[in-house]
Amino acid sequence: MHNDTGQQAFDAIIEADEKVEPRDWMPDGYRSTLIRQIAQHAHSEVIGMQPEANWITRAPTLLRKSILTAKVQDEAGHGLYLYSAAETLGISRDELQELLHSGRQKYSSIFNYPTLSWADMGAIGWLVDGAAIMNQIMLQRTSYGPYARAMVKICKEESFHARQGYSIMMTLAQGTEEQKALAQDALDRWWWPSLMMFGPHDAESPHTEQSMAWKIKRVTNDELRQMYIDQTVPQAHYLGLTIPDDDLVFDEETGHWNIGPIDWDEFWATVKGNGRVSRERIAHKVKAWDEGAWVREAATAYAAKQRSRSESEKEAS
Amino acid sequence: MSYEVPLAPGEQPDNLDGEATSAHGWPLWEVFVRAKRGLSHTHVGSLHAPDAETAVQNARDGYTRRAEGVSVWVVRSVHIHASDDASSMFEPFEDKPYRHPTFYEIPDEVGQL
Numbered sequence: 001m002h003n004d005t006g007q008q009a010f011d012a013i014i015e016a017d018e019k020v021e022p023r024d025w026m027p028d029g030y031r032s033t034l035i036r037q038i039a040q041h042a043h044s045e046v047i048g049m050q051p052e053a054n055w056i057t058r059a060p061t062l063l064r065k066s067i068l069t070a071k072v073q074d075e076a077g078h079g080l081y082l083y084s085a086a087e088t089l090g091i092s093r094d095e096l097q098e099l100l101h102s103g104r105q106k107y108s109s110i111f112n113y114p115t116l117s118w119a120d121m122g123a124i125g126w127l128v129d130g131a132a133i134m135n136q137i138m139l140q141r142t143s144y145g146p147y148a149r150a151m152v153k154i155c156k157e158e159s160f161h162a163r164q165g166y167s168i169m170m171t172l173a174q175g176t177e178e179q180k181a182l183a184q185d186a187l188d189r190w191w192w193p194s195l196m197m198f199g200p201h202d203a204e205s206p207h208t209e210q211s212m213a214w215k216i217k218r219v220t221n222d223e224l225r226q227m228y229i230d231q232t233v234p235q236a237h238y239l240g241l242t243i244p245d246d247d248l249v250f251d252e253e254t255g256h257w258n259i260g261p262i263d264w265d266e267f268w269a270t271v272k273g274n275g276r277v278s279r280e281r282i283a284h285k286v287k288a289w290d291e292g293a294w295v296r297e298a299a300t301a302y303a304a305k306q307r308s309r310s311e312s313e314k315e316a317s
Numbered sequence: 318m319s320y321e322v323p324l325a326p327g328e329q330p331d332n333l334d335g336e337a338t339s340a341h342g343w344p345l346w347e348v349f350v351r352a353k354r355g356l357s358h359t360h361v362g363s364l365h366a367p368d369a370e371t372a373v374q375n376a377r378d379g380y381t382r383r384a385e386g387v388s389v390w391v392v393r394s395v396h397i398h399a400s401d402d403a404s405s406m407f408e409p410f411e412d413k414p415y416r417h418p419t420f421y422e423i424p425d426e427v428g429q430l
Binding site (some may be wrong): 005006009021023024025070073074077079081084085087092093094149150153275292299300302306307 | 342366378380
């Protein structure tokens with residue numbers, strides 16, 4: 001559908017750095033790009049509950065268990081805010097869910113790595129949520145109003161996620177040799193996947209240019225990745241841990257940390273669904289949905305009963 | 318968390334046009350939260366629920382886990398009627414500057430007015 005007046009109004013909103021709202025005219029490509037991006041973001045929050053829920057029953061203390069439970073609950077909440085934003089674009093929740101279950105829409109590859117030790121709870125909060133925060137702070141300024149508003153709320157909560165993760169890492173890094181080794185092992189396994197979360201290099205990211213023009217994205221993949229590296233390397237040093245990259249070097253001239261090459265073969269293999277636990281993640285999600293059917297049926301039946309009861313009371317009076 | 322998954326080489330993007338195709342499932346409710354006494358309820362998002370009671374409960378769990386509010390409203394989304402924001406509905410105000418206090422120049426000697 002083309003609409004000259006609509007296009008002009010849309011261009012003016014983008015140009016003026018204002019927000020596009022659900023009832024505004026928008027180009028079809030803008031709408032479908034946003035649906036895809038917000039849906040993937042929502043799916044990531046929901047699937048992201050699995051690697052951490054894996055450790056709730058084995059958290060080392062009651063406090064850590066309460067914290068981890070609260071964090072996993074937040075991820076469910078983030079999924080809700082994002083699905084809610086996606087629905088303003090005209091797609092239904094059922095449809096989004098079906099797209100995830102059938103594998104037609106993806107979620108972040110980072111969740112296709114297994115969580116092998118308690119230290120992974122620290123590494124995920126610190127590194128994975130840390131990377132997510134970089135991305136989401138940028139997205140608070142995205143041009144689509146409902147998405148930007150969801151990001152503001154999510155960013156407030158993510159700060160807790162990152163800090164509780166770093167707190168776990170500090171405890172382990174200051175603990176016994178065995179605990180320190182667990183922390184190092186977690187960093188070794190999560191460092192490169194978290195760098196890959198920012199996506200391919202700008203030169204290999206053909207959609208970046210259009211997304212930047214529409215102001216959906218405000219900063220490129222490589223720029224965000226570099227900001228993350230510069231922030232995170234000193235945090236690893238503070239813990240007394242070693243970043244698993246022999247080429248890592250501080251460039252005095254630019255003030256940036258330079259990293260070695262990223263293994264993009266691993267990245268693309270994971271994106272294509274060949275991650276170590278890709279199949280388990282979706283199978284588990286579908287199972288949870290199917291096994292929850294009786295809860296949804298009961299809630300629907302209860303609501304219907306309440307309605308018919310209040311109607312018959314009205315008739316009687 | 319956040320993420321944008323790139324298309325694998327050769328992969329075609331979904332062409333989602335935003336036309337909802339499924340209508341089953343629970344109705345959509347818009348959620349409004351009063352942050353503290355003295356403030357209006359503000360729209361914070363939406364959720365699906367089978368009835369108002371459950372919608373309020375879910376809004377509490379979904380949108381106020383950290384003391385963000387002291388009161389919640391839920392309204393069925395279909396009951397909200399919106400203006401046509403692209404129309405000239407709001408334009409008449411542009412040419413009536415005399416409705417604003419700053420339109421009138423009052424000498425300083427007059428004092429607070």
